[in-house]
Amino acid sequence: MRGLPRLGTWTIHRRIVVMTAVTLGLALALGVAAFALSLDRILYAASQDAARGKASQVAESIRTRRSTPTEAVEATVSRGAIIQVLDPSGAVVTSSEVSLRDRPIARPASPRGTVDQFQSASLPGEVGEPHAVVTEAVSDSAGTAYTVAVAVPLEVESDTVKTATVLLSVGSLLMWVLIVVMVSRGVRRALAPVESIRADVDRITQVRGVGRVTQPRTDDEIARLARTMNHMLDRLARADAATRRFVSDASHELRSPIATIRASMEIDPGRAPGAREDRDAVVLAETLRMQRLVDDLLTLAKADDRAPLVRADADLDELVVAEVRRLRTTGAVEVRAEIEPVRVTGDVARLAQLVRNLVDNACRYARSTVALSVVGDGAEGVVRVDNDGPPIPPEHRRAVFDRFTRLDESRARDAGGSGLGLAIVASIAEAHGGRVTALETDDGWCRFEVRLPRQQPPRPPAEPAPPG
Structure with missing residues (x-):
């Protein structure tokens, strides 16, 4: 099937229009066919009813009125129908059409009282014209058996079906064209904002600038x-x-x-x-x-790439005790500590780096004293690192955790800081499901507080209920 474009290469507009046209065309074609068939069946049933009524009228005259077949046929208004009375051998006894007195239009019906109906494509002498034929068996008062045959022509009905089908087909075609055109315009108009968005994004990409796409006023x-x-x-x-x-x-x-x-x-x-x-x-x-x-x-960079943590049981109190020992060994500042056992689950090396960065930051800005504490607060373990230096101003307490953020450029550089320590603390705390905040103590000291999910102790097994 070379030469036929694949559906996936078509535009959305083309796909919607083609699928709508095909689906609608099939639906209209099936609708026209169903209408023509239904109309043909309805008209044919009406013709059969008319033929059955005339056959019953003739048969009733022969059976009850003691009329001869000829008299019964002559007394019935044919209105274009062909009425014949046949004997048991199939010969024509009488006929409403003189030209068909020697040519039966149907076979004898049997047994008595039986009514048969069918459609004949043509009758003798009526070539090419369909008829609805009904035969009914009857006996006169003397017991002679006859068959009443009535044929109603279907030419008018056939012409009606053809004319209605042609008109409906033309109307369906016009409606198909109208709907396809309306769908095409509607889809093009609906996709116009999408094309505008694409053009805006392409323009922003080419100039590598800051921009926004055009937003429609609708709410779709x-x-x-x-x-x-x-x-x-x-x-x-x-x-x-x-x-x-x-x-x-x-x-x-x-x-x-x-x-x-x-x-x-x-x-x-x-x-x-x-x-x-x-x-x-x-x-x-x-x-x-x-x-x-x-x-x-x-x-x-590892934090940005969400590098997996090596999770294990971690004692926050032990990590902070190690930093307390290190500070007291160096003797750079006075160290105060208030530590209680708190266990969390996390990467021990990362948590140790978190505590180290907080302690180094506190030592960098402390005047003379650094205070460390570890406490349990419900479902959280809390690490607080205080120093007697000036607290972070409230308007900078969020920005201080951004990368390369310094509130005092010269002092940070002289102390050897790069402006990344607190950003690392924030990323490690976030990776462990916790958070870090900059605060101020009641004494006016600078405080950094880290809260991490605390490892919950296993629940003791429930004691069995006493018997009875």
């Missing part, structure tokens, strides 16, 4: 599609802006240590005592800074 499926497309374009625009900002910030963060390393390598330390050691220390520090930044970027 296409209008809902346009609203969905606009929401998607808005999300893509925000994602594109965030990606560009992320790349710009990451490039800036990497440029600084790279420039420092390059400058250190290009400057000749000379022979001053300790110069080479100082240069090596600077290079090592900046290299470690780049490594931390790359590690943070990889962590966030």
